[in-house]
Amino acid sequence: MALKDHFSTARDGYENSLKAARRASVSNKRASSSPYQPGGDGASSLTSDSGAVRQYAAVRDIPWTAIRPIAVSVANQDFKVGVRAKSRKMRGPRIITKSANAPHFIQKAIAEGIEVVDDHPITKLLETPNTELCGWANMWCTVISLAATGTAYWLIDGAAAEDGGDGSYQLWYLPKHWVRKFLGADGIQIGWRVVPPGTDEESQQPIPLRSIIKFSFPDPANPAEDFSLLQSQARAVNTDDELQKSQHSSMANGMRPGMVLVAGDLENPANGNKPQQVSFTPEQRAELVNSIRLAYRGSEHMGDPIILDGMIKDVYPYTRAPAELDFINGAKLTKSRIMEGIGTNPIVAGQVEGANRASAYVAQYIFFQNVVNPIITLISQILTMRLAPLFAKEESIYIWLDRAEAFDADLQMTKVGMLAEYSSITIDELREFADMKPVGAAKGGDKFVSPAAKPAADVAKPKKKKA
Secondary structure, eight states: OOHHHHHHHHHHHHHHHHHHHHHHHHHHTTTOOOSSOTTSOSOSOOOHHHHHHHHHHTOSHHHHHHHHHHHHHHHTSOEEEEEEOTTOOOOTHHHHHHTTTSOHHHHHHHHTOOEEOTTOHHHHHHHSOSSSOOHHHHHHHHHHHHHHHSEEEEEEEEOOGGGTSOSOEEEEEEOGGGEEEEEOTTSOEEEEEEOOTTSOGGGSOOBOGGGEEEEEOEETTEEEEEOOTTGGGHHHHHHHHHHHHHHHHHHHHOOOOSEEEEEOEEEEGGGTSEEEEOOOOHHHHHHHHHHHHHHHOSGGGTTOOOOOOSSEEEEEEOOOOOOOSSHHHHHHHHHHHHHHHHTOOTTTTTOOTTOOHHHHHHHHHHHIIIIIHHHHHHHHHHHHHHTGGGTOSSSEEEEEEOOOOOOOHHHHHHHHHHHHHTTOSBHHHHHHHTTOOOOOGGGTTTSBOOOOOOOOOOOOOOOOOOO
């Protein structure tokens, strides 16, 4: 068998297996679920929709602390669009400088000759995707959905002129449980249905496959399914939820009086004048407590003496801590499991105790490299595959988010100084590092910086000795 035929057979086998897995996934998804579901007891059967709803609802407390920095970091990055046409040529180092933080697959395309287009219609669409959400909010929701459920959807609303539309588009973020697969007679997906809450699935018209962009982490055990970062830590999430419920119940139901007043003894003729402890009526108890509060509470009575007479025999503190099942250490353990499983360290989540500039830089660098930038690459590749072809005619279009880079002021100054020393940075680029406005090419802003002249060493000449 020729190598080409062997590759074709292997590819067909993989595609057929994937189709079979999708059919099995659709038929079984409503009958079973992960044994541990955030927000649930881990025992009941869940549909895919109710599972997604519970996963969204679980994004609170520690999971919210872990996911929020990821969503904010990705949403803060700028979208870029690059075009490669037969008539365009690479313009030298300026293009590379402009996209130095692009994902690696874009860096390779830049080396092959794509040009960054600042005012491309795709950039405007991503910055203002629809009439309800701005570009930042659209991406923020997308990343939270990816982390919580493993999936997020964008609806492409509009059509090209050749398809009967006006060529304008809108992009709408859709939660996972709003989108359903539409299957053909053979069980293969041929479209989608968007089913918002309160609507019936059968009443919604199917839409073409190309009208939905699906962002997802594929499950390594079954690529037809999705992998949720939050779901991977479901046991810790459920444990943390139960710990907080137990702690709340202990605080709400526990009895913690501050002081104990012991009533005195009185002689009772009925039992031979033997001492017997006084019994107060409810009204007497309330009057006695209020009297003592008025006489002794507050900082101004700190250290005042109290007189015990026949009515009150003793006073001592009774304050006790609520019965706890090691809430503090248990909460620390579950927090550590959730944060480490999702990939967010305490410093980037906002914990500054014990942090310094060096540790903050390392924490941010590891967080960006292991968590944020892989998500940026995933989103960039999916948009290049699914959104870019709607605008491409003869050229090839690439869409990406810049990678997040850890910032250290001292390291940045060292880099800029080295570039300036070897005339490898322009005046406007240097001004950009200093947060200054560019002067423009007319005033020499596009010229490379010349190294500053170093002052000559002041060498003291030896004095002549007098004769």
